[in-house]
Amino acid sequence: MNQSPTSAVLLFSYGTLQDKNVQLAQFGRELAGDADRMTGYKQSWVEITDPEVLSVSGKTHHPIVSPSADAADSVAGTVFQITEQQLAAADAYEVSDYKRISVALASGLNAWVYVKS
Secondary structure (H helix, E strand, O other), X not given: OOOOOOOEEEEEEOOHHHOHHHHHHHHOOOOOEEEEEEEOEEEEEEEOOOHHHHHHHOOOEEEEEEEOOOOOOEEEEEEEEEEHHHHHXXXXXXXXXXXXXXXXXXXXXXXXXXXXX
């Protein structure tokens, strides 16, 4: 079966994509999601200089994650069910410091997440 542009995908967010104002700007609606964790990753911060992202998030620094040498490390966040079109909107929002990968979450779900490039 072919996937249509409205097929549902899972997106895990540990940062500004959890923010209501960012969701309204990028997806046109507030998202409902469930708490989850990604294991084997650690969080740090990246300075945001993109004027459009700054105006949407209102924050000069965003969290960013990268693989950790300590398997016990984990990052809390929210997993959302979104459309392929909304995933494309999330791709457009994220700056070049991030890349999108698929990860297995603590819940056992597989979801897209943005990690350090």
